Amino acid sequence: AQSHARTEAIRSAKGGEPVVCLTAYTYPVAKLLDPHVDLLLVGDSVAMVLHGHENTLGATMDMMILHGQAVMRGVRNACVVVDMPAGSYEDSAEQALACAKRIFEETHCHAVKLEGGMDMADRIAAIVKAGIPVMGHIGLQPQSVEKEGGYKIKGRTDESAAKLLADARAVEQAGAFSVVIEGTIEPLAAEITRILSIPTIGIGASAACDGQVLVIDDAIGLTIDRVPKFVKEYADLRNEVAKAAMSYAAEVRARAFPTADHVFRKQTPKG
Numbered sequence: 146a147q148s149h150a151r152t153e154a155i156r157s158a159k160g161g162e163p164v165v166c167l168t169a170y171t172y173p174v175a176k177l178l179d180p181h182v183d184l185l186l187v188g189d190s191v192a193m194v195l196h197g198h199e200n201t202l203g204a205t206m207d208m209m210i211l212h213g214q215a216v217m218r219g220v221r222n223a224c225v226v227v228d229m230p231a232g233s234y235e236d237s238a239e240q241a242l243a244c245a246k247r248i249f250e251e252t253h254c255h256a257v258k259l260e261g262g263m264d265m266a267d268r269i270a271a272i273v274k275a276g277i278p279v280m281g282h283i284g285l286q287p288q289s290v291e292k293e294g295g296y297k298i299k300g301r302t303d304e305s306a307a308k309l310l311a312d313a314r315a316v317e318q319a320g321a322f323s324v325v326i327e328g329t330i331e332p333l334a335a336e337i338t339r340i341l342s343i344p345t346i347g348i349g350a351s352a353a354c355d356g357q358v359l360v361i362d363d364a365i366g367l368t369i370d371r372v373p374k375f376v377k378e379y380a381d382l383r384n385e386v387a388k389a390a391m392s393y394a395a396e397v398r399a400r401a402f403p404t405a406d407h408v409f410r411k412q413t414p415k416g
């Protein structure tokens with residue numbers, strides 16, 4: 146019941162204040178972000194961001210569950226959504242439901258997310274019917290990077306736009322409480338947002354969406370490799386981490402750290 150309250154709050158944000166979302170993968174970051182966001186996504190981007198995999202196909206059920214549990218320990222108010230990893234839902238609605246149940250029961254998250262539109266509508270419907278809220282993810286679908294031969298912006302041709310619109314309708318029809326739209330053009334994001342009765346959460350999809358999501362490491366300038374065009378860096382943690390490491394290394398080498406402030410003393414007798 147508690148879990149549904151949080152997803153229903155997101156659903157009813159349609160037409161109101163923009164929905165603020167970030168990814169989170171760890172306890173401390175979840176705890177820091179929770180007071181400021183509506184929704185935290187334990188994205189399968191964790192495979193790249195924290196584990197150094199080349200793409201999100203490196204994510205596993207165990208990885209998503211472990212990070213989902215860590216994030217849940219840090220959250221008091223946000224709605225927490227855990228990504229279903231590649232290979233956990235594509236085969237059949239039965240497989241999708243079994244894996245969604247495992248994620249939901251082992252993490253106590255509030256919803257799961259999976260990539261796909263018309264092709265995955267029956268998976269979404271089966272999971273929702275079992276009482277587990279689902280967030281959709283359409284447009285650029287990172288789990289399809291190998292099939293597609295790269296990351297391709299969607300909806301630039303009439304045919305691609307019609308497909309994305311149909312995917313959006315299918316995801317809503319299947320019972321998703323909201324949908325991520327990734328990598329598309331503004332007019333199409335605006336049209337989908339206008340047509341759907343559930344909130345659209347954009348990433349690389351313009352401010353026309355009902356909300357926005359970014360990968361946390363991108364947003365705080367901690368991403369080491371290429372930063373996509375749609376990212377804005379709100380901090381420069383790469384530089385902060387490097388500066389801290391340099392200062393620490395210099396002080397250790399100079400025996401300037403630790404000082405008396407950081408060392409223990411012999412116990413003094415009481416009385």
Ligand code: KIV
Nearest residue numbers: 168188189190325358
């Ligand atoms: O895995 C992820 O981080 C995501 C978002 C960026 C939408 O799916």
Ligand code: NA
Nearest residue numbers: 188189190228
């Ligand atoms: Na994802």
